[in-house]
Amino acid sequence: MELLLVLLIGILYSAGIFLMLRRSMVRLLLGLLLLGNGANILIFLMGGLTKGKPPILGEDESAFTDAYADPVPQALILTAIVISFALTAFAIILLKKVYATTGSDDLDSLNIQDLDI
Amino acid sequence: MITNFILAPILIHMITAVLLLFFWQKVQAQKIISIVGNSIAFLLCIRLFIATQREGFLILQAGNWQAPFGITFVSDSFSSIMVLLTAIISLTVGIYSTAALHINRIKFGYFFIFHFLIMGLLGAFLTGDIFNLYVWFEVVIISSFVLLTLGGKKMQMEAGIKYVTMNMLASIIFLTAIGILYGITGTLNMADLSLKIAKVEHTGLVSVTALLFFIGFGIKSAVFPLYFWLPSSYHTPPSAIAAIFGGLLTKMGVYAMIRVFTLIFQPDEFMRNVFIAIAIMTMITGALGAINKRSIRRLISYLIVCHIGYLIAGIGIYTELAMIGVIFYLVHDVIVKSNILMITGIIQKIRETIDITRLGGLGKDYPKLSFVFAIALFSLVGIPPLSGFWPKIQFFGESLKTEQYFLLAAFILASFVTLFVIARLWTEVFWKESPKPITEKIDHFAGLNFWKKFALIAPITALSFVSLYIGFNADSVYEMAQKTAHELMNPSVYIEAVLHHKFAK
Secondary structure: OHHHHHHHHHHHHHHHHHHHOOOEHHHHHHHHHHHHHHHHHHHHHHOOOOOOOOOOOOOOOOOOOOOOOOOHHHHHHHHHHHHHHHHHHHHHHHHHHHHHHHOOOEHHHHOHHHHOO | OEOHHHHHHHHHHHHHHHHHHOOOOOHHHHHHHHHHHHHHHHHHHHHHHHHHHHHOOEEEEHHHOOOOOOOEEEEOHHHHHHHHHHHHHHHHHHHHHHHHOOHHHHHOOHHHHHHHHHHHHHHHHHEOEHHHHHHHHHHHHHHHHHHHHOOOOHHHHHHHHHHHHHHHHHHHHHHHHHHHHHHHHOOOEHHHHHHHHHHOOOHHHHHHHHHHHHHHHHHHOOOOOOOOOOOOOOOOOOHHHHHHHHHHHHHHHHHHHHHHHHHHOOOOHHHHHHHHHHHHHHHHHHHHHHHOOOEHHHHHHHHHHHHHHHHHHHHHHOOHHHHHHHHHHHHHHHHHHHHHHHHHHHHHHHHOOOEOOOOOOHHHHOHHHHHHHHHHHHHHHOOOOOOOHHHHHHHHHHHHHOOOHHHHHHHHHHHHHHHHHHHHHHHHHHHOOOOOOOOOOOOOOOOOOHHHHHHHHHHHHHHHHHHHHHHHOHHHHHHHHHHHHHHHHOOHHHHHHHHOOOOOO
16 A cells, blocks of 8 residues: 555656646646645655554543554645645636736746846 | 743734724725734734743643644744744834725735735744644745735736745645655654654655755745746735735745754754855855846845845854854844835835836935935945844854855855945935936825825834844844854753643643
8 A cells, every 4th residue: 555655646746747847837737736635645655554543542541552543644634735725726816817918828928027127 | 931922913913814804995994903903913022022032932832732742832032033023024014005005905905915924924933833834834825925916917927927836836845844754753843853853763864854844945935046936026016015025925934944954953064065055056146136137126136035045054054153143134134125125115106117227316306215215225235333234244254264165255245246236226226317307297205195105104214223223232133143043053942941841730
């Protein structure tokens, strides 16, 4: 299972970076999304995978005796997902506005103002 | 000392922001609420600052979950200095915005977002938990996205793409680093991380994580080679917004960098060399970029990049004296950069342009204002005894002492270029005769009523006085920086305060 996740993270990161290096704005956004998902799965993997164990104590226990699942990575991922949802929503609207004002999907068409001093 | 008081300034800004939502489109009410909220938060921040300087550490364990399990809020001297600076800038820029911004921007929620931005900044400076720092960073960047693109001009949209992309990328890199750090240590509390990271056997992985943090914060604080988003976006929003961005946002990256690289990772030889090499390149490229610019805002954008290099270099030298320089320079830089960007806004109001070849004669038309502007501009250059002079001496001395001659050369070059650029700006804008006759129509400033003029000029004068105070009262600021640097270089005090504090019933 770990190996599968490692491969998945690798694919997500490389695909994300590849897409970010393209000139199309939509691909840029997709690249950022893939990178974000890759980071989330990375946290999940680094937190340690524990199968079928609860993250909470039983009623009559006062300490963990067995291996237990770590709930923190999931809390972190949940937070990160919510944040990236908001950022993505903003970025999509921004891209739409840029497309409406410039009429182009090409990132190179945005550099004109940098040429004047 | 355990206290809930630490959250008060954050809460005040949040309450102000929420309150503003109820007065959507009511410009006058929004202005008043914003100023009142800012003033209360300002007083609270001063109290927090004084309490921290007196008590040493103010700590809050959120929900009474003891560190390292809960989220900890810590105010040490470094945090409290940053909080005080944020409060000063937020109050002055808040007052300035009431007169400087177009009414439509205020109608569509400028103050609402402004207070969320300040809330995020305060949170980032006060938290003691690395993931919580990430969350505050996100609060700040999403607010800054909205502020940057508010208004919807084509130029702003184009700048927005670069700004949004680079900041999102930086956040993802930061998140990746946190993920790996959690994997190898199993904790997120910064004080606890500091203890656990020393015990990790796999030092290679630790170095990689440190580099990831450096890249993430490096993008946010605009260091070479990842600074290009800054000069191509900071000149697009109105000057009030640029003043917050230029003064505080990039410094937040530097704050995080100092925090992470003094508390969690102690940089080894290799890391320090990376810092110094990057700092040299940042200073040189920033300085060269500033030389040929005609628009004041673009020029200042490059100077921001250039002066971030000073701070990074100070971290790279990594001695206590250099750290004093970093803290001192940070205090000076936040005040002066915000001030100059606000001044740019007034110049634009007076002459309708910020192209220095088309400006001129301001010294004759507005002699008193020009004097106030001069204080800010020459503080930036660091002419003794103004505020920029003292930290620079520190940097020069330390780079000489540690035999970093390339760094010394870069410092001198960057300082010289700053002097050259500001002197040129001064002669072109204030001394030179105006290239074309000024008609009544162009000057939007003279026609304003008393209160608007007051709201524009008072913040600038106040900030100029603060930089004069820093310059003439350098020994007390130096002492404060010394104490802070000592705390930063000896993180054991911080760790002890956070981890071994018994909750007083």
